[in-house]
Amino acid sequence: MSNDNHKIFRLGVLVNPFAGIGGALALKGSDGADIREKALAQGAEKKANVKMRLALEKLTELSDNLDIFTAAGEMGETVCKEVGLKYNVLFQPQHEQTEGEDSEQAALAMVDAGVDLLLFAGGDGTARNIYHSVAGRVPVLGVPAGCKIHSGVYAVTPTGAGEIAAKMVRGELVSEQEGEVRDIDENAFRQGKVRAKHYGEMRVPHDLVYLQSVKMGGRESEELVLLDIAAHIAEWMDDHPETYFVMGSGSTVAAIMDELGLPNTLLGVDVIKNKSIIASDVSATELLNLTAQQPTQLVITAIGGQGHLFGRGNQQLSPEFIVSIGKENILVVATKQKLQELEGRPLRLDTSDPKLDDALAGSFSVITGYHDKVIYPAI
Known part of the structure; x- marks a missing residue:
C-alpha cells in the first residue's frame, strides 16, 4: 500500500471508432455493419477519436498521477498516443471494423484491471454495450460522439467530460448519480418513429455542488x-x-x-x-x-x-x-x-x-x- 497522499489514478479509455459515423450523412444512427459500410463508402469521417482527444487533453498535465488502460488501435491506443499519454493495452479487436462485442470485452478487461473510472466515447449503443458488460461495477463517463445521445451517462461536451475526469484525478470531491442507459430502435427511427427503451442505470460522476442543500450553518x-x-x-x-x-x-x-x-x-x-x-x-x-x-x-x-x-x-x-x-x-x-x-x-x-x-x-x-x-x- 502506498504512503503517498494521492494514489495513482487508474483510468480506462475506450473509443467506439464508428460512433456517430452515420450522422452527417443523415443515416440516423451507426448501429449495424451495413450502415457503417455505407457511411464509409459515402466518405463519412470517423469523429469519435477527435471527441475523445478533446477530453484527454484536459488530463495531459496530470499524466504523472495517471495509469491508463485502453484497447488497441482506434479503440483508444491511437488517441492516447496522439496526446502523449502513457498507456497499457489490455484488448486487441479481431477485426478493423469493430462491433459492440469488442466494446463489451474491452470494457470488461479494463474493469477487471481495477480502473477507477471508465471514460468512453460513443453514443447510446456504446453505453448499452458497456452497461451489458460491466453495469454498475465502476463509475463511467461518456464522451458524446454518437448520433443518438438519449442516455444520461454522457457529459454535455467532450471537454466537460475531460474536466470532470481531471477533478477525479486530482482527488477533488465529485458527485455521483445514477445515469439512465437508453437506446432507440434505429430501424423505427428511420421510419419516423421514436421508440426509446430503458436498459438500466450506471454510476456517473458529475460536477459537485459543494454546499449542502441545508444552508443553515x-x-x-x-x-x-x-x-x-x-x-x-x-x-x-x-x-x-x-x-x-x-x-x-x-x-x-x-x-x-x-x-x-x-x-x-x-x-x-x-x-x-x-x-x-x-x-x-x-x-x-x-x-x-x-x-x-x-x-x-x-x-x-x-x-x-x-x-x-x-x-x-x-x-x-x-x-x-x-x-x-x-x-x-x-x-x-x-x-x-x-x-x-x-x-x-x-x-x-x-x-x-x-x-x-x-x-x-x-x-x-x-x-x-x-x-x-x-x-x-x-x-
Whole structure:
C-alpha cells in the first residue's frame, strides 16, 4: 500500500471508432455493419477519436498521477498516443471494423484491471454495450460522439467530460448519480418513429455542488445532514429486509442508529436485520460466525482526522470478514464537510492485510445525504 497522499489514478479509455459515423450523412444512427459500410463508402469521417482527444487533453498535465488502460488501435491506443499519454493495452479487436462485442470485452478487461473510472466515447449503443458488460461495477463517463445521445451517462461536451475526469484525478470531491442507459430502435427511427427503451442505470460522476442543500450553518446544518444520511440508509434497509447490516464505529454511524431508535456501541460493532438488533458489540470471530452464509453489508464511516475507513477503532472488521462480503457491499457514509476537512487526502485503508488494502484501493461511493453521493479515493 502506498504512503503517498494521492494514489495513482487508474483510468480506462475506450473509443467506439464508428460512433456517430452515420450522422452527417443523415443515416440516423451507426448501429449495424451495413450502415457503417455505407457511411464509409459515402466518405463519412470517423469523429469519435477527435471527441475523445478533446477530453484527454484536459488530463495531459496530470499524466504523472495517471495509469491508463485502453484497447488497441482506434479503440483508444491511437488517441492516447496522439496526446502523449502513457498507456497499457489490455484488448486487441479481431477485426478493423469493430462491433459492440469488442466494446463489451474491452470494457470488461479494463474493469477487471481495477480502473477507477471508465471514460468512453460513443453514443447510446456504446453505453448499452458497456452497461451489458460491466453495469454498475465502476463509475463511467461518456464522451458524446454518437448520433443518438438519449442516455444520461454522457457529459454535455467532450471537454466537460475531460474536466470532470481531471477533478477525479486530482482527488477533488465529485458527485455521483445514477445515469439512465437508453437506446432507440434505429430501424423505427428511420421510419419516423421514436421508440426509446430503458436498459438500466450506471454510476456517473458529475460536477459537485459543494454546499449542502441545508444552508443553515454550523452544528444545526451538520445535524440535518446526518438525518439525511440516516434517512437514505433507513430506506436502503427497507429495500433489503433479509440483509444483515454490520454497523461500524464512529459518530456518523451512531447518528444512523439513533435515528433508527436502536442502541449503539460507539466504539464497537453491532449487527442489525430488518431494523432490529441481532447482536451488539461483537468480536471479530463472532462477526464472522454470525454473518457466514448470510447476505451482509457493512455501514462504515471515516474515523479520525486522517480519514481511516479501517484500522482505527474497528479492528473487529477482520480481513477475513471484509473479503467475505466484498467491496461492493461496503456502504461508506460521511458528510461532505467531513470529507472536505481531509483537504484532498484520500481515505485510508489499514486492514492489516496489504494485499487486501491494494484490492480495496480506488474510488468509493460515499453516501453524503439523502440520495446524494460523491466519489472519493481511498488508499
